[in-house]
Amino acid sequence: MVQMKHRALAVMAALLMTGSAYAEQRVVKYNADFDPIPLAAMEALIADFEAANPDIDVQMTNFDHEGYKTAIRNFLTADSPDLANWYAGNRMAPFVTSGQFIEVTDVWEANGLNDALGSAAASMTIDGKKWGVPYTYYQxxxxxxxxxxxxxxxxxxxxxxxxxxxxxxxxxxxxxxxxxxxxxxxxxxxxxxxxxxxxxxxxxxxxxxxxxxxxxxxxxxxxxxxxxxxxxxxxxxxxxxxxxxxxxxxxxxxxxxxxxxxxxxxxxxxxxxxxxxxxxxxxxxxxxxxxxxxxAPTDTIHIPAGAQNVDDAKKFLAFVATADAQTKLNTALGQLPTNKNSTVAADDPFISAGFASLSSAYALAQFFDRDAxxxxxxxxxxxxxxxxxxxxxxxxxxxxxxxxxxxxxx
Amino acid sequence: MSAFWKANQRRLAPWLFLAPGALMFALYVIIPIFQSLWISFYDWDGLGKATWIGTANYVELVDDDSFYTSLKNNVIWLVLYMLAVPLGLLIAIFLNQTVWGMRVYKSLFFFPFVISQVVVGLMFSWFYAPDFGLFYKLIEWSTGTGVAVLADERFVTYGIIAAGLWPQIAYVMILYLTGLNNVAPDQVEAARLDGAKGWKMLWYVILPQLRPATFIAVVVTVIGALRSFDLVSIMTDGGPYGSSRVLSFFMYEQALSEYGYRMGYGAAIAVVLFAIMMIFISGFIWKMWRDESER
Incomplete structure (x- = not known):
């Protein structure tokens, strides 16, 4: 019996050692609900993020858009990823009040997002705290x-x-x-x-x-x-x-x-x-x-309360919020970046009109089913x-x- | 151990054989029934903390217009779905002849039951669709103005029931066709010698022999009417403005749909639906028990 224990320890140690060889890459699990075109755009963004942070591996699991609305309730409580897509406004309130999303006010403050994402800030705030990062909206x-x-x-x-x-x-x-x-x-x-x-x-x-x-x-x-x-x-x-x-x-x-x-x-x-x-x-x-x-309904990314790798998830949020990343992502999406320093495709009259309309608007509503x-x-x-x-x-x-x-x- | 086994083998064996099935039945049917009953006394969104609110869900249900709409529609479903029984019998009798190629006709009539309810729902929504649907065009051609059946609260439930009847009639027809195969030819012969034909033959000789088939047909039709969820969900999503809801759909809407997540309220609806089903189920069980004890 004692010998068995020793042997098990040796195997464990060996496993740990080989494990440490790979452990340089930390994994961030990301559950999303993209349609094909946005999916490609987000994959490109992830590739850029991984190039900038070679020690992080973002593993995205993509769900069917409608099915996601049900799935998120299951995976948040059962098998939580480090990042999850959702929506701004009252739509995120059930998850915030039940403690399923963690607060990311620090990400906003450390990266000057209160200014850069000013138009979407109100819709990401509940109880004076920020609960996620917006990456796109549309008029x-x-x-x-x-x-x-x-x-x-x-x-x-x-x-x-x-x-x-x-x-x-x-x-x-x-x-x-x-x-x-x-x-x-x-x-x-x-x-x-x-x-x-x-x-x-x-x-x-x-x-x-x-x-x-x-x-x-x-x-x-x-x-x-x-x-x-x-x-x-x-x-x-x-x-x-x-x-x-x-x-x-x-x-x-x-x-x-x-x-x-x-x-x-x-x-x-x-x-x-x-x-x-x-x-x-x-x-x-x-x-x-x-x-x-x-x-202007806003799509957002949040960190679930059960996340294993919060630090790297926050890094990813900060990256998604940058002007360059949002410019690139939204050009591919055909939607509008939430970062006011981003640029939009000038050759698309609808995108330019939308950008002009939203950036000069007094305030933005989410949509009836997200506000109520x-x-x-x-x-x-x-x-x-x-x-x-x-x-x-x-x-x-x-x-x-x-x-x-x-x-x-x- | 083995002595005990030898002594009680005959008594224990049936229970051992029943055990796997009984266990599954308890785990997936009996226990969930009591769990729903339990949840129906809570206010719970499926994620956060559940709060005990006693019978408040039921009190709310009694005061909810949507509940009465659903209940009324369920009754309409039950009554009109019963048409499947005589219509199925009619087609079965019509098809019960020996003509060359009859098997092909039979399988064509059976076809709607083989395709999925979702497909049936889609086909009928195109059939009713404004501007290009066949039914819409027919009405437009004959009356001058088209009627969008699925957008009109007066017709929507009937429109969905018509779609549901199509496969249900086929199902009942198959039940009767197999029943007709077992009708004793000597009794028919004898009745014929006595001069019975037409309606009298059907009513006094054929139908009594089809009683087991009729029983099953009524049972599957009642159950089909009460669980009429898929067609409602596919064809109208409960609309227009909730007027085609039935209880099973209302329950889904409150508990599991995008705007729902009121688990307690949904469970309360489920309990009411279960109670309604229980009336029918106990009726059926009572009848079966009576038939068997008569023998």
């Missing part, structure tokens, strides 16, 4: 078909009143003034967010999504009153179609305007639209004089869909949302 706005405008004899609107007036012209030409596909619910929330931001302003909208304002408030009704102006001119079967199907309507010239995120450009161009007939405009002003806030807690978001988006189908139900919808609000934020 929302109105994408429109110039051919449809020509066919209806409409001018590109400068104000909300002109936008609404145009709808009558589109109707006469048999074109949907506004299109959307609410089968997956969220596209409708984009329209609501903009109407809310433009009617009552950023602070009010944030108070609403934070549950501080009753849904039966007159100011909520004001937002829906604006929406009611374009509701009759919205694609009739939006509740049955996905956002890609609505994009097809825009491509075919059956619809003129589409309130969407910049990712729609890829789909529209695949459908045959070009920089010549596809236009982008910032959502027009409704209440005069309100500072212009924009919608999950349960409120779901109920809200169902309400928006119902309003778009049956505007006469508005009072019942708002009563229901108010009931949900009182339940969700106690």
């Amino acid at each position: 929302w706005g109105i994408y429109f078909n110039r051919d449809a405008y020509k066919a209806a004899g409409a001018e590109e609107p400068k104000t909300w009143d002109e936008f609404v007036a145009n709808c009558e012209k589109f109707k006469a030409a048999g074109i949907d003034c506004v299109t959307t596909g609410t089968k997956a619910l969220w596209p409708g929330a984009g329209i609501f967010d903009y109407l809310s931001l433009r009617t009552n302003g950023y602070e009010w909208h944030m108070d609403l999504t934070a549950g501080k304002i009753a849904w039966t408030d007159q100011k909520v009704k004001d937002v829906f009153a604006q929406w009611a102006k374009i509701q009759p001119y919205t694609s009739a079967n939006h509740a049955a179609i996905d956002w890609q199907d609505a994009a097809a309507l825009l491509v075919q010239g059956k619809a003129a305007n589409y309130v969407m995120g910049n990712f729609v450009v890829g789909v529209l161009k695949e459908g045959g639209m070009t920089n010549d007939n596809l236009g982008f405009m910032v959502f027009p002003e409704i209440t005069p004089g309100l500072p212009r806030a924009e919608e 807690p999950a349960e409120m978001a779901k109920a809200g988006m169902e309400g928006f869909q119902e309003f778009l189908v049956k505007p006469e139900n508005l009072d019942a919808i708002l009563e229901r949302l108010e009931k949900t609000r009182q339940k969700v934020y106690q």
